[in-house]
Amino acid sequence: MPYLSLNLQFFADEKTEKATPKKRQEQRKKGQVAKSNDVNTAIILLIVFLFLWFIGGMLGYKLIDIMEHTFREYLLMELTPSSITAIFYELTMEAVVLVLPIMAIAMIAGVFSSYIQVGPLFAPEAIKMKLSKLDPIKGAKRIFSVRALVELLKSLLKISLVGIVVFTILWINLDSVMILALKSVEDGFYQIAMLTVIMGIAVALLLLILSIPDYLYQKYDHEKQMKMSKKDIKDEHKNTEGDPRIKSKRRQKQMEMAMQRMMQEVPKADVVITNPTHYAIALRYDGEKMDAPVIVAKGVDYVALKIKGIARTNNVITVENKPLARALYAQAEIGDQVPEDLFKAVAEVLAYVYRLKNKEV
Structure with missing residues:
Protein backbone atom coordinates (compact mmCIF):
# COMPACT_ATOMS: atom_id res chain seq x y z
CA MET A 1 0.00 0.00 0.00
CA PRO A 2 2.80 2.53 0.74
CA TYR A 3 4.29 1.71 -2.70
CA LEU A 4 0.91 2.29 -4.35
CA SER A 5 0.44 5.64 -2.59
CA LEU A 6 3.92 6.73 -3.68
CA ASN A 7 3.08 5.87 -7.28
CA LEU A 8 -0.18 7.79 -7.10
CA GLN A 9 1.65 10.76 -5.61
CA PHE A 10 4.25 10.59 -8.42
CA PHE A 11 1.60 10.61 -11.14
CA ALA A 12 -0.26 13.46 -9.40
CA ASP A 13 2.95 15.57 -9.37
CA GLU A 14 3.95 14.70 -12.95
CA LYS A 15 3.68 17.78 -15.16
CA THR A 16 1.53 16.58 -18.03
CA GLU A 17 -1.11 19.33 -18.33
CA LYS A 18 -0.96 22.53 -20.37
CA ALA A 19 -0.50 25.74 -18.42
CA THR A 20 -3.68 27.53 -17.40
CA PRO A 21 -4.37 31.12 -18.51
CA LYS A 22 -3.71 32.30 -14.94
CA LYS A 23 -0.23 30.77 -14.85
CA ARG A 24 0.56 32.11 -18.32
CA GLN A 25 -0.40 35.60 -17.15
CA GLU A 26 1.74 35.28 -14.00
CA GLN A 27 4.75 34.04 -15.98
CA ARG A 28 4.28 36.84 -18.50
CA LYS A 29 4.35 39.41 -15.70
CA LYS A 30 7.71 37.93 -14.66
CA GLY A 31 9.01 38.29 -18.23
CA GLN A 32 9.08 34.53 -18.82
CA VAL A 33 7.84 34.24 -22.40
CA ALA A 34 8.76 32.27 -25.51
CA LYS A 35 11.38 34.43 -27.18
CA SER A 36 14.40 33.78 -29.41
CA ASN A 37 17.40 36.09 -29.11
CA ASP A 38 18.47 34.93 -32.57
CA VAL A 39 15.37 36.57 -34.04
CA ASN A 40 16.28 39.84 -32.33
CA THR A 41 19.87 39.70 -33.56
CA ALA A 42 18.89 38.86 -37.14
CA ILE A 43 16.23 41.57 -37.43
CA ILE A 44 18.47 44.23 -35.86
CA LEU A 45 21.33 43.38 -38.23
CA LEU A 46 19.05 43.31 -41.27
CA ILE A 47 17.35 46.65 -40.54
CA VAL A 48 20.63 48.39 -39.61
CA PHE A 49 22.42 47.24 -42.78
CA LEU A 50 19.40 48.10 -44.95
CA PHE A 51 19.49 51.54 -43.33
CA LEU A 52 23.19 51.83 -44.19
CA TRP A 53 22.43 50.67 -47.74
CA PHE A 54 20.03 53.57 -48.32
CA ILE A 55 21.73 56.43 -46.43
CA GLY A 56 25.26 55.08 -46.09
CA GLY A 57 26.38 57.51 -48.81
CA MET A 58 25.38 60.49 -46.69
CA LEU A 59 27.18 59.06 -43.66
CA GLY A 60 30.22 58.35 -45.84
CA TYR A 61 30.39 61.94 -47.06
CA LYS A 62 30.07 63.12 -43.46
CA LEU A 63 32.88 60.83 -42.33
CA ILE A 64 35.16 62.00 -45.17
CA ASP A 65 34.43 65.61 -44.25
CA ILE A 66 35.46 64.89 -40.67
CA MET A 67 38.71 63.27 -41.83
CA GLU A 68 39.50 66.19 -44.17
CA HIS A 69 38.76 68.71 -41.45
CA THR A 70 40.97 66.77 -39.03
CA PHE A 71 43.98 66.71 -41.36
CA ARG A 72 43.52 70.31 -42.57
CA GLU A 73 42.62 72.06 -39.33
CA TYR A 74 43.43 70.05 -36.23
CA LEU A 75 46.96 69.06 -37.29
CA LEU A 76 47.83 72.73 -37.75
CA MET A 77 46.43 73.84 -34.41
CA GLU A 78 48.67 74.57 -31.48
CA LEU A 79 48.13 72.03 -28.72
CA THR A 80 46.86 73.81 -25.63
CA PRO A 81 44.39 72.70 -22.97
CA SER A 82 41.69 74.87 -24.51
CA SER A 83 42.33 73.67 -28.10
CA ILE A 84 42.36 70.01 -27.03
CA THR A 85 39.04 70.55 -25.24
CA ALA A 86 37.57 72.20 -28.33
CA ILE A 87 38.81 69.39 -30.62
CA PHE A 88 37.46 66.72 -28.28
CA TYR A 89 34.07 68.46 -28.05
CA GLU A 90 33.77 68.91 -31.84
CA LEU A 91 34.77 65.31 -32.59
CA THR A 92 32.35 64.03 -29.94
CA MET A 93 29.45 65.96 -31.43
CA GLU A 94 30.32 64.81 -34.96
CA ALA A 95 30.52 61.19 -33.76
CA VAL A 96 27.10 61.57 -32.09
CA VAL A 97 25.61 62.87 -35.33
CA LEU A 98 27.06 59.84 -37.17
CA VAL A 99 26.26 57.14 -34.63
CA LEU A 100 22.94 58.34 -33.20
CA PRO A 101 20.78 57.49 -36.27
CA ILE A 102 22.29 54.00 -36.40
CA MET A 103 21.71 53.45 -32.68
CA ALA A 104 18.14 54.75 -32.97
CA ILE A 105 17.39 52.39 -35.86
CA ALA A 106 18.93 49.49 -33.90
CA MET A 107 16.77 50.31 -30.88
CA ILE A 108 13.60 50.52 -33.00
CA ALA A 109 14.50 47.21 -34.66
CA GLY A 110 15.06 45.58 -31.26
CA VAL A 111 11.69 46.78 -29.97
CA PHE A 112 9.99 45.63 -33.19
CA SER A 113 11.60 42.17 -33.08
CA SER A 114 10.53 41.69 -29.46
CA TYR A 115 7.02 42.95 -30.20
CA ILE A 116 6.39 40.49 -33.04
CA GLN A 117 7.43 37.64 -30.74
CA VAL A 118 5.72 38.45 -27.44
CA GLY A 119 3.49 41.45 -28.14
CA PRO A 120 3.32 44.47 -25.81
CA LEU A 121 5.07 43.52 -22.57
CA PHE A 122 6.42 45.51 -19.62
CA ALA A 123 7.91 43.26 -16.95
CA PRO A 124 10.09 45.21 -14.47
CA GLU A 125 10.30 42.10 -12.29
CA ALA A 126 12.50 40.45 -14.95
CA ILE A 127 15.31 42.98 -14.36
CA LYS A 128 15.22 42.86 -10.57
CA MET A 129 18.44 41.88 -8.83
CA LYS A 130 18.27 38.28 -7.62
CA LEU A 131 21.05 36.88 -5.45
CA SER A 132 20.17 33.36 -6.61
CA LYS A 133 21.63 34.26 -10.00
CA LEU A 134 25.04 34.68 -8.33
CA ASP A 135 25.01 31.13 -6.97
CA PRO A 136 28.21 29.50 -8.41
CA ILE A 137 26.74 25.98 -8.12
CA LYS A 138 23.68 26.88 -10.17
CA GLY A 139 25.91 28.76 -12.59
CA ALA A 140 28.10 25.69 -13.07
CA LYS A 141 25.02 23.56 -13.65
CA ARG A 142 23.86 25.98 -16.34
CA ILE A 143 27.28 26.00 -18.01
CA PHE A 144 27.55 22.22 -18.16
CA SER A 145 23.88 21.52 -18.86
CA VAL A 146 22.39 19.96 -21.99
CA ARG A 147 20.91 23.35 -22.89
CA ALA A 148 24.36 24.94 -22.80
CA LEU A 149 25.69 22.18 -25.07
CA VAL A 150 22.87 22.79 -27.53
CA GLU A 151 23.61 26.53 -27.50
CA LEU A 152 27.32 25.80 -28.15
CA LEU A 153 26.51 23.60 -31.14
CA LYS A 154 24.13 26.26 -32.46
CA SER A 155 26.84 28.92 -32.15
CA LEU A 156 29.41 26.75 -33.94
CA LEU A 157 26.92 26.09 -36.74
CA LYS A 158 26.12 29.79 -37.10
CA ILE A 159 29.82 30.77 -37.11
CA SER A 160 30.56 28.16 -39.78
CA LEU A 161 27.68 29.24 -42.03
CA VAL A 162 28.46 32.94 -41.56
CA GLY A 163 32.09 32.26 -42.47
CA ILE A 164 31.00 30.43 -45.62
CA VAL A 165 28.72 33.31 -46.66
CA VAL A 166 31.39 35.97 -46.06
CA PHE A 167 34.04 33.92 -47.88
CA THR A 168 31.68 33.40 -50.85
CA ILE A 169 30.94 37.12 -51.16
CA LEU A 170 34.64 37.99 -50.93
CA TRP A 171 35.47 35.30 -53.51
CA ILE A 172 32.88 36.66 -55.94
CA ASN A 173 34.27 40.19 -55.52
CA LEU A 174 37.93 39.11 -55.37
CA ASP A 175 38.94 41.12 -58.45
CA SER A 176 37.54 44.32 -56.95
CA VAL A 177 39.31 43.66 -53.64
CA MET A 178 42.65 42.96 -55.33
CA ILE A 179 42.70 46.34 -57.07
CA LEU A 180 41.78 48.39 -54.00
CA ALA A 181 45.40 49.55 -53.75
CA LEU A 182 45.10 51.14 -57.19
CA LYS A 183 42.03 53.18 -56.29
CA SER A 184 41.79 56.51 -54.56
CA VAL A 185 41.05 56.66 -50.86
CA GLU A 186 37.48 57.77 -51.52
CA ASP A 187 36.74 55.06 -54.09
CA GLY A 188 38.41 52.41 -51.93
CA PHE A 189 36.38 53.52 -48.92
CA TYR A 190 33.09 53.22 -50.83
CA GLN A 191 34.12 49.84 -52.25
CA ILE A 192 34.84 48.47 -48.77
CA ALA A 193 31.64 50.03 -47.36
CA MET A 194 29.56 48.44 -50.14
CA LEU A 195 31.09 45.00 -49.57
CA THR A 196 30.51 45.38 -45.82
CA VAL A 197 26.84 46.24 -46.30
CA ILE A 198 26.34 43.35 -48.75
CA MET A 199 27.97 40.91 -46.34
CA GLY A 200 25.95 42.33 -43.45
CA ILE A 201 22.62 41.93 -45.29
CA ALA A 202 23.54 38.40 -46.43
CA VAL A 203 24.56 37.36 -42.90
CA ALA A 204 21.40 38.94 -41.45
CA LEU A 205 19.19 37.00 -43.90
CA LEU A 206 21.06 33.79 -43.06
CA LEU A 207 20.61 34.37 -39.30
CA LEU A 208 16.94 35.21 -39.85
CA ILE A 209 16.40 31.87 -41.60
CA LEU A 210 18.30 30.04 -38.83
CA SER A 211 16.31 31.89 -36.14
CA ILE A 212 12.97 30.38 -37.29
CA PRO A 213 13.71 26.84 -36.00
CA ASP A 214 15.31 28.39 -32.89
CA TYR A 215 12.12 30.35 -32.18
CA LEU A 216 10.01 27.21 -32.65
CA TYR A 217 12.32 25.34 -30.27
CA GLN A 218 12.16 28.16 -27.70
CA LYS A 219 8.37 28.10 -27.92
CA TYR A 220 8.30 24.32 -27.49
CA ASP A 221 10.74 24.49 -24.57
CA HIS A 222 8.74 27.30 -22.94
CA GLU A 223 5.52 25.30 -23.20
CA LYS A 224 7.31 22.31 -21.71
CA GLN A 225 8.62 24.38 -18.80
CA MET A 226 5.14 25.84 -18.26
CA LYS A 227 3.38 22.48 -17.96
CA MET A 228 1.52 21.81 -14.73
CA SER A 229 0.58 18.73 -12.79
CA LYS A 230 -3.01 17.84 -11.97
CA LYS A 231 -2.25 18.82 -8.38
CA ASP A 232 -0.98 22.26 -9.48
CA ILE A 233 -4.19 22.89 -11.43
CA LYS A 234 -6.30 21.74 -8.49
CA ASP A 235 -4.39 23.99 -6.07
CA GLU A 236 -4.67 26.95 -8.45
CA HIS A 237 -8.41 26.38 -8.76
CA LYS A 238 -8.70 26.31 -4.97
CA ASN A 239 -6.73 29.53 -4.63
CA THR A 240 -8.76 31.22 -7.36
CA GLU A 241 -12.23 30.03 -6.50
CA GLY A 242 -11.68 29.33 -2.83
CA ASP A 243 -11.83 26.08 -0.88
CA PRO A 244 -15.17 24.31 -1.59
CA ARG A 245 -15.72 23.76 2.12
CA ILE A 246 -15.18 27.44 2.88
CA LYS A 247 -17.45 28.42 -0.03
CA SER A 248 -20.13 26.06 1.29
CA LYS A 249 -19.93 27.57 4.76
CA ARG A 250 -20.05 31.08 3.30
CA ARG A 251 -23.09 30.20 1.19
CA GLN A 252 -24.78 28.65 4.20
CA LYS A 253 -24.09 31.77 6.26
CA GLN A 254 -25.57 33.96 3.50
Whole structure:
Protein backbone atom coordinates (compact mmCIF):
# COMPACT_ATOMS: atom_id res chain seq x y z
CA MET A 1 0.00 0.00 0.00
CA PRO A 2 2.80 2.53 0.74
CA TYR A 3 4.29 1.71 -2.70
CA LEU A 4 0.91 2.29 -4.35
CA SER A 5 0.44 5.64 -2.59
CA LEU A 6 3.92 6.73 -3.68
CA ASN A 7 3.08 5.87 -7.28
CA LEU A 8 -0.18 7.79 -7.10
CA GLN A 9 1.65 10.76 -5.61
CA PHE A 10 4.25 10.59 -8.42
CA PHE A 11 1.60 10.61 -11.14
CA ALA A 12 -0.26 13.46 -9.40
CA ASP A 13 2.95 15.57 -9.37
CA GLU A 14 3.95 14.70 -12.95
CA LYS A 15 3.68 17.78 -15.16
CA THR A 16 1.53 16.58 -18.03
CA GLU A 17 -1.11 19.33 -18.33
CA LYS A 18 -0.96 22.53 -20.37
CA ALA A 19 -0.50 25.74 -18.42
CA THR A 20 -3.68 27.53 -17.40
CA PRO A 21 -4.37 31.12 -18.51
CA LYS A 22 -3.71 32.30 -14.94
CA LYS A 23 -0.23 30.77 -14.85
CA ARG A 24 0.56 32.11 -18.32
CA GLN A 25 -0.40 35.60 -17.15
CA GLU A 26 1.74 35.28 -14.00
CA GLN A 27 4.75 34.04 -15.98
CA ARG A 28 4.28 36.84 -18.50
CA LYS A 29 4.35 39.41 -15.70
CA LYS A 30 7.71 37.93 -14.66
CA GLY A 31 9.01 38.29 -18.23
CA GLN A 32 9.08 34.53 -18.82
CA VAL A 33 7.84 34.24 -22.40
CA ALA A 34 8.76 32.27 -25.51
CA LYS A 35 11.38 34.43 -27.18
CA SER A 36 14.40 33.78 -29.41
CA ASN A 37 17.40 36.09 -29.11
CA ASP A 38 18.47 34.93 -32.57
CA VAL A 39 15.37 36.57 -34.04
CA ASN A 40 16.28 39.84 -32.33
CA THR A 41 19.87 39.70 -33.56
CA ALA A 42 18.89 38.86 -37.14
CA ILE A 43 16.23 41.57 -37.43
CA ILE A 44 18.47 44.23 -35.86
CA LEU A 45 21.33 43.38 -38.23
CA LEU A 46 19.05 43.31 -41.27
CA ILE A 47 17.35 46.65 -40.54
CA VAL A 48 20.63 48.39 -39.61
CA PHE A 49 22.42 47.24 -42.78
CA LEU A 50 19.40 48.10 -44.95
CA PHE A 51 19.49 51.54 -43.33
CA LEU A 52 23.19 51.83 -44.19
CA TRP A 53 22.43 50.67 -47.74
CA PHE A 54 20.03 53.57 -48.32
CA ILE A 55 21.73 56.43 -46.43
CA GLY A 56 25.26 55.08 -46.09
CA GLY A 57 26.38 57.51 -48.81
CA MET A 58 25.38 60.49 -46.69
CA LEU A 59 27.18 59.06 -43.66
CA GLY A 60 30.22 58.35 -45.84
CA TYR A 61 30.39 61.94 -47.06
CA LYS A 62 30.07 63.12 -43.46
CA LEU A 63 32.88 60.83 -42.33
CA ILE A 64 35.16 62.00 -45.17
CA ASP A 65 34.43 65.61 -44.25
CA ILE A 66 35.46 64.89 -40.67
CA MET A 67 38.71 63.27 -41.83
CA GLU A 68 39.50 66.19 -44.17
CA HIS A 69 38.76 68.71 -41.45
CA THR A 70 40.97 66.77 -39.03
CA PHE A 71 43.98 66.71 -41.36
CA ARG A 72 43.52 70.31 -42.57
CA GLU A 73 42.62 72.06 -39.33
CA TYR A 74 43.43 70.05 -36.23
CA LEU A 75 46.96 69.06 -37.29
CA LEU A 76 47.83 72.73 -37.75
CA MET A 77 46.43 73.84 -34.41
CA GLU A 78 48.67 74.57 -31.48
CA LEU A 79 48.13 72.03 -28.72
CA THR A 80 46.86 73.81 -25.63
CA PRO A 81 44.39 72.70 -22.97
CA SER A 82 41.69 74.87 -24.51
CA SER A 83 42.33 73.67 -28.10
CA ILE A 84 42.36 70.01 -27.03
CA THR A 85 39.04 70.55 -25.24
CA ALA A 86 37.57 72.20 -28.33
CA ILE A 87 38.81 69.39 -30.62
CA PHE A 88 37.46 66.72 -28.28
CA TYR A 89 34.07 68.46 -28.05
CA GLU A 90 33.77 68.91 -31.84
CA LEU A 91 34.77 65.31 -32.59
CA THR A 92 32.35 64.03 -29.94
CA MET A 93 29.45 65.96 -31.43
CA GLU A 94 30.32 64.81 -34.96
CA ALA A 95 30.52 61.19 -33.76
CA VAL A 96 27.10 61.57 -32.09
CA VAL A 97 25.61 62.87 -35.33
CA LEU A 98 27.06 59.84 -37.17
CA VAL A 99 26.26 57.14 -34.63
CA LEU A 100 22.94 58.34 -33.20
CA PRO A 101 20.78 57.49 -36.27
CA ILE A 102 22.29 54.00 -36.40
CA MET A 103 21.71 53.45 -32.68
CA ALA A 104 18.14 54.75 -32.97
CA ILE A 105 17.39 52.39 -35.86
CA ALA A 106 18.93 49.49 -33.90
CA MET A 107 16.77 50.31 -30.88
CA ILE A 108 13.60 50.52 -33.00
CA ALA A 109 14.50 47.21 -34.66
CA GLY A 110 15.06 45.58 -31.26
CA VAL A 111 11.69 46.78 -29.97
CA PHE A 112 9.99 45.63 -33.19
CA SER A 113 11.60 42.17 -33.08
CA SER A 114 10.53 41.69 -29.46
CA TYR A 115 7.02 42.95 -30.20
CA ILE A 116 6.39 40.49 -33.04
CA GLN A 117 7.43 37.64 -30.74
CA VAL A 118 5.72 38.45 -27.44
CA GLY A 119 3.49 41.45 -28.14
CA PRO A 120 3.32 44.47 -25.81
CA LEU A 121 5.07 43.52 -22.57
CA PHE A 122 6.42 45.51 -19.62
CA ALA A 123 7.91 43.26 -16.95
CA PRO A 124 10.09 45.21 -14.47
CA GLU A 125 10.30 42.10 -12.29
CA ALA A 126 12.50 40.45 -14.95
CA ILE A 127 15.31 42.98 -14.36
CA LYS A 128 15.22 42.86 -10.57
CA MET A 129 18.44 41.88 -8.83
CA LYS A 130 18.27 38.28 -7.62
CA LEU A 131 21.05 36.88 -5.45
CA SER A 132 20.17 33.36 -6.61
CA LYS A 133 21.63 34.26 -10.00
CA LEU A 134 25.04 34.68 -8.33
CA ASP A 135 25.01 31.13 -6.97
CA PRO A 136 28.21 29.50 -8.41
CA ILE A 137 26.74 25.98 -8.12
CA LYS A 138 23.68 26.88 -10.17
CA GLY A 139 25.91 28.76 -12.59
CA ALA A 140 28.10 25.69 -13.07
CA LYS A 141 25.02 23.56 -13.65
CA ARG A 142 23.86 25.98 -16.34
CA ILE A 143 27.28 26.00 -18.01
CA PHE A 144 27.55 22.22 -18.16
CA SER A 145 23.88 21.52 -18.86
CA VAL A 146 22.39 19.96 -21.99
CA ARG A 147 20.91 23.35 -22.89
CA ALA A 148 24.36 24.94 -22.80
CA LEU A 149 25.69 22.18 -25.07
CA VAL A 150 22.87 22.79 -27.53
CA GLU A 151 23.61 26.53 -27.50
CA LEU A 152 27.32 25.80 -28.15
CA LEU A 153 26.51 23.60 -31.14
CA LYS A 154 24.13 26.26 -32.46
CA SER A 155 26.84 28.92 -32.15
CA LEU A 156 29.41 26.75 -33.94
CA LEU A 157 26.92 26.09 -36.74
CA LYS A 158 26.12 29.79 -37.10
CA ILE A 159 29.82 30.77 -37.11
CA SER A 160 30.56 28.16 -39.78
CA LEU A 161 27.68 29.24 -42.03
CA VAL A 162 28.46 32.94 -41.56
CA GLY A 163 32.09 32.26 -42.47
CA ILE A 164 31.00 30.43 -45.62
CA VAL A 165 28.72 33.31 -46.66
CA VAL A 166 31.39 35.97 -46.06
CA PHE A 167 34.04 33.92 -47.88
CA THR A 168 31.68 33.40 -50.85
CA ILE A 169 30.94 37.12 -51.16
CA LEU A 170 34.64 37.99 -50.93
CA TRP A 171 35.47 35.30 -53.51
CA ILE A 172 32.88 36.66 -55.94
CA ASN A 173 34.27 40.19 -55.52
CA LEU A 174 37.93 39.11 -55.37
CA ASP A 175 38.94 41.12 -58.45
CA SER A 176 37.54 44.32 -56.95
CA VAL A 177 39.31 43.66 -53.64
CA MET A 178 42.65 42.96 -55.33
CA ILE A 179 42.70 46.34 -57.07
CA LEU A 180 41.78 48.39 -54.00
CA ALA A 181 45.40 49.55 -53.75
CA LEU A 182 45.10 51.14 -57.19
CA LYS A 183 42.03 53.18 -56.29
CA SER A 184 41.79 56.51 -54.56
CA VAL A 185 41.05 56.66 -50.86
CA GLU A 186 37.48 57.77 -51.52
CA ASP A 187 36.74 55.06 -54.09
CA GLY A 188 38.41 52.41 -51.93
CA PHE A 189 36.38 53.52 -48.92
CA TYR A 190 33.09 53.22 -50.83
CA GLN A 191 34.12 49.84 -52.25
CA ILE A 192 34.84 48.47 -48.77
CA ALA A 193 31.64 50.03 -47.36
CA MET A 194 29.56 48.44 -50.14
CA LEU A 195 31.09 45.00 -49.57
CA THR A 196 30.51 45.38 -45.82
CA VAL A 197 26.84 46.24 -46.30
CA ILE A 198 26.34 43.35 -48.75
CA MET A 199 27.97 40.91 -46.34
CA GLY A 200 25.95 42.33 -43.45
CA ILE A 201 22.62 41.93 -45.29
CA ALA A 202 23.54 38.40 -46.43
CA VAL A 203 24.56 37.36 -42.90
CA ALA A 204 21.40 38.94 -41.45
CA LEU A 205 19.19 37.00 -43.90
CA LEU A 206 21.06 33.79 -43.06
CA LEU A 207 20.61 34.37 -39.30
CA LEU A 208 16.94 35.21 -39.85
CA ILE A 209 16.40 31.87 -41.60
CA LEU A 210 18.30 30.04 -38.83
CA SER A 211 16.31 31.89 -36.14
CA ILE A 212 12.97 30.38 -37.29
CA PRO A 213 13.71 26.84 -36.00
CA ASP A 214 15.31 28.39 -32.89
CA TYR A 215 12.12 30.35 -32.18
CA LEU A 216 10.01 27.21 -32.65
CA TYR A 217 12.32 25.34 -30.27
CA GLN A 218 12.16 28.16 -27.70
CA LYS A 219 8.37 28.10 -27.92
CA TYR A 220 8.30 24.32 -27.49
CA ASP A 221 10.74 24.49 -24.57
CA HIS A 222 8.74 27.30 -22.94
CA GLU A 223 5.52 25.30 -23.20
CA LYS A 224 7.31 22.31 -21.71
CA GLN A 225 8.62 24.38 -18.80
CA MET A 226 5.14 25.84 -18.26
CA LYS A 227 3.38 22.48 -17.96
CA MET A 228 1.52 21.81 -14.73
CA SER A 229 0.58 18.73 -12.79
CA LYS A 230 -3.01 17.84 -11.97
CA LYS A 231 -2.25 18.82 -8.38
CA ASP A 232 -0.98 22.26 -9.48
CA ILE A 233 -4.19 22.89 -11.43
CA LYS A 234 -6.30 21.74 -8.49
CA ASP A 235 -4.39 23.99 -6.07
CA GLU A 236 -4.67 26.95 -8.45
CA HIS A 237 -8.41 26.38 -8.76
CA LYS A 238 -8.70 26.31 -4.97
CA ASN A 239 -6.73 29.53 -4.63
CA THR A 240 -8.76 31.22 -7.36
CA GLU A 241 -12.23 30.03 -6.50
CA GLY A 242 -11.68 29.33 -2.83
CA ASP A 243 -11.83 26.08 -0.88
CA PRO A 244 -15.17 24.31 -1.59
CA ARG A 245 -15.72 23.76 2.12
CA ILE A 246 -15.18 27.44 2.88
CA LYS A 247 -17.45 28.42 -0.03
CA SER A 248 -20.13 26.06 1.29
CA LYS A 249 -19.93 27.57 4.76
CA ARG A 250 -20.05 31.08 3.30
CA ARG A 251 -23.09 30.20 1.19
CA GLN A 252 -24.78 28.65 4.20
CA LYS A 253 -24.09 31.77 6.26
CA GLN A 254 -25.57 33.96 3.50
CA MET A 255 -28.69 31.78 3.37
CA GLU A 256 -29.06 32.01 7.13
CA MET A 257 -28.79 35.80 7.01
CA ALA A 258 -31.33 35.99 4.17
CA MET A 259 -33.65 33.70 6.12
CA GLN A 260 -33.28 35.86 9.21
CA ARG A 261 -34.12 39.03 7.26
CA MET A 262 -37.15 37.31 5.74
CA MET A 263 -38.44 36.18 9.13
CA GLN A 264 -38.09 39.73 10.44
CA GLU A 265 -40.64 40.81 7.82
CA VAL A 266 -43.28 38.25 8.84
CA PRO A 267 -44.57 40.24 11.86
CA LYS A 268 -45.22 43.20 9.50
CA ALA A 269 -47.38 41.07 7.17
CA ASP A 270 -51.18 41.47 6.89
CA VAL A 271 -51.86 37.79 6.22
CA VAL A 272 -50.12 34.43 5.80
CA ILE A 273 -51.69 32.17 3.19
CA THR A 274 -51.02 28.45 3.82
CA ASN A 275 -51.39 25.05 2.13
CA PRO A 276 -51.95 24.37 5.18
CA THR A 277 -48.86 22.27 6.06
CA HIS A 278 -46.38 22.47 3.16
CA TYR A 279 -46.61 26.10 1.93
CA ALA A 280 -46.73 29.50 3.64
CA ILE A 281 -46.71 32.92 1.92
CA ALA A 282 -46.76 36.18 3.91
CA LEU A 283 -48.35 39.22 2.22
CA ARG A 284 -48.28 42.88 3.16
CA TYR A 285 -50.31 45.68 1.61
CA ASP A 286 -50.21 49.44 2.19
CA GLY A 287 -52.78 51.20 0.03
CA GLU A 288 -51.00 54.57 0.28
CA LYS A 289 -47.54 53.31 -0.78
CA MET A 290 -48.17 50.17 -2.83
CA ASP A 291 -50.00 49.49 -6.09
CA ALA A 292 -50.50 45.84 -5.16
CA PRO A 293 -49.81 43.48 -2.24
CA VAL A 294 -46.15 42.40 -1.86
CA ILE A 295 -44.78 39.01 -0.85
CA VAL A 296 -42.52 39.56 2.18
CA ALA A 297 -41.81 35.90 2.99
CA LYS A 298 -42.44 32.46 1.59
CA GLY A 299 -41.31 28.91 2.21
CA VAL A 300 -42.12 25.21 2.20
CA ASP A 301 -42.03 22.51 4.86
CA TYR A 302 -39.76 23.59 7.73
CA VAL A 303 -39.56 27.22 6.56
CA ALA A 304 -43.36 27.32 6.15
CA LEU A 305 -43.77 25.94 9.66
CA LYS A 306 -41.43 28.64 11.02
CA ILE A 307 -43.32 31.41 9.16
CA LYS A 308 -46.63 30.21 10.62
CA GLY A 309 -45.09 30.06 14.10
CA ILE A 310 -43.84 33.66 13.90
CA ALA A 311 -47.22 34.77 12.49
CA ARG A 312 -49.03 33.09 15.35
CA THR A 313 -46.71 34.70 17.91
CA ASN A 314 -47.25 38.17 16.40
CA ASN A 315 -51.02 37.77 15.88
CA VAL A 316 -50.77 37.77 12.09
CA ILE A 317 -53.91 36.17 10.61
CA THR A 318 -53.36 32.86 8.78
CA VAL A 319 -55.71 31.86 5.95
CA GLU A 320 -55.80 28.39 4.41
CA ASN A 321 -56.09 28.46 0.61
CA LYS A 322 -54.27 25.58 -1.09
CA PRO A 323 -54.50 26.69 -4.78
CA LEU A 324 -53.62 30.30 -4.00
CA ALA A 325 -50.68 29.33 -1.76
CA ARG A 326 -49.20 27.05 -4.46
CA ALA A 327 -49.74 29.65 -7.20
CA LEU A 328 -48.13 32.48 -5.22
CA TYR A 329 -45.14 30.32 -4.31
CA ALA A 330 -44.59 29.25 -7.93
CA GLN A 331 -45.21 32.58 -9.69
CA ALA A 332 -43.56 35.22 -7.47
CA GLU A 333 -40.41 35.77 -5.44
CA ILE A 334 -39.83 37.61 -2.19
CA GLY A 335 -40.24 41.35 -2.76
CA ASP A 336 -42.40 40.88 -5.87
CA GLN A 337 -45.91 42.15 -6.23
CA VAL A 338 -48.74 39.68 -6.49
CA PRO A 339 -49.21 38.58 -10.16
CA GLU A 340 -52.18 40.22 -11.92
CA ASP A 341 -54.02 36.92 -12.50
CA LEU A 342 -54.05 36.38 -8.72
CA PHE A 343 -55.25 39.88 -7.81
CA LYS A 344 -58.88 38.84 -7.35
CA ALA A 345 -58.11 35.84 -5.14
CA VAL A 346 -55.69 37.86 -2.99
CA ALA A 347 -58.15 40.76 -2.75
CA GLU A 348 -60.81 38.39 -1.41
CA VAL A 349 -58.39 37.06 1.21
CA LEU A 350 -57.37 40.59 2.26
CA ALA A 351 -61.02 41.68 2.45
CA TYR A 352 -61.71 38.70 4.72
CA VAL A 353 -58.69 39.66 6.89
CA TYR A 354 -59.77 43.29 7.17
CA ARG A 355 -63.31 42.21 8.21
CA LEU A 356 -61.83 40.04 10.97
CA LYS A 357 -59.60 42.90 12.17
CA ASN A 358 -62.60 45.28 12.23
CA LYS A 359 -64.60 42.82 14.31
CA GLU A 360 -61.71 42.50 16.76
CA VAL A 361 -61.53 46.29 17.04
